[in-house]
Amino acid sequence: MKTYLDCFPCFMRQALFAARISTNDVKLQREVLNRVADELRRFPLDATPVEMGERIHNIVKEITGNKDPFKKEKEKYNKIAKGMLKELWELVKNADDQLLMAIRIAIAGNIIDFGSLTDFNIRASLNDAISQEFAIFDYDKFKEVLEKADEIMYIGDNAGEICFDKVLVEVLRNMGKKIYFITREEPIINDITIPDAEFCGMSKVAEVLSSGSVAPGTIIKHTTKTFQKLFYSVPMIIAKGQGNYETLSDEKRPIFFLLKVKCPVIARDIGAKNMDIVLKYNLA
């Protein structure tokens, strides 16, 4: 997905939010905004918004010296989400269509996104995702591709959310699939890295590896050779959240995007409305 001019005010908003989480020093916060304003002037619109996100959060880290400003938030939401696992499994066990319920749960977890939102209600998101109609629902295609796939790449998104992902990963594993679960390389916003996967026990049910991307998405040219080899060979890819959609929507690969729309620009691009839930096949 390309960058729209509507993203520019939002880049400044994200920069201010991250600067304030990183430091109380207003002079440093101002310095962050000035550097981001300078970057904005040079940023090409044919790049994805995630690439500007990467620049913004690198500027915040560089100026404030805080390398993991969302650390506390990540820990908090990992704990909350892990504490809900039993309840999530009850939902799956009682569902007529267990696979679909696990997909709905994984999407519900996608509300935990400090890139788009500054506060959110996980409980409300779960209730919505269980009953809400999908704005885009390529579920038949999902089952069709899944049936023939022995291996699946699952590109995760945020801390907390990863515990919800684990339910879907386990459902897929119980169907005999091998799952490669992908994290980011370094902390950025509240995106997952390897320690988050360890916290929720993901490595017990999937092979966990980092994509090598340090952006809040998956910028293919910045990923490792190992990741690229897998990405271009696996028969099925599940990509969670907006950042992965922004960076992968132009890839001609069998990707299923699972996300909750939290931004009007992405809503327009993907063909849905804000707060809609989406299961979209990239080759449709």
Add this chain to the structure above:
Amino acid sequence: MKTYLDCFPCFMRQALFAARISTNDVKLQREVLNRVADELRRFPLDATPVEMGERIHNIVKEITGNKDPFKKEKEKYNKIAKGMLKELWELVKNADDQLLMAIRIAIAGNIIDFGSLTDFNIRASLNDAISQEFAIFDYDKFKEVLEKADEIMYIGDNAGEICFDKVLVEVLRNMGKKIYFITREEPIINDITIPDAEFCGMSKVAEVLSSGSVAPGTIIKHTTKTFQKLFYSVPMIIAKGQGNYETLSDEKRPIFFLLKVKCPVIARDIGAKNMDIVLKYNLA
């Protein structure tokens, strides 16, 4: 009022909105955002947000060549508001406290503000303003200062809104007061200039003059000598809207600010909440 870092994303939002109203050329819109980003880096936080607003809209005019991009919107809302005058007078005539009802009506008109909002419902604003409780209500002081005042300076704000102001101006004139009604010098956003005052017949009930300010507010150092002489001598000043609050709140003059709060930064500064209505005395 000083500028807060929260204003920075909003400056970009305002710039994009004005650029899009002024031209369909995305390259020119981008050029506007780039120039505004550059200005942001130099903008001093001890200046008022209105001063940045002035720079933004001058950049839009310069780059797009459109000197009055909100012309159609101003004409539209002037007509709508003028068409409501009979109904507004009915409200005043049927009110127990006619002065207070006229104040409520003038505040209701303050919803017509393209600096803060991109769409609004005048009818809903009117209904709210008639019944809503004031967040700040220095009405006793208003009546006290009014009783001793023979002359009043009334600093207007936006097109459309000016027809609602005319009701209050007439109520004050019927109490034997002489009113100086102040407009901006040149078109900026949907702020009023002399032709708007003529359209609604303001010159029949008040002495209409421009402050000389070309900003969406009243930057004293940029106003005419005539305006300044009046401003520093009249015993009572009524100032409408956020832009006049931002630029005049630090002046030690008997100003009554009448406005509807439409911005979280101003809400915090003035001590109210978004969408609250305010009648605030500056020397309280």
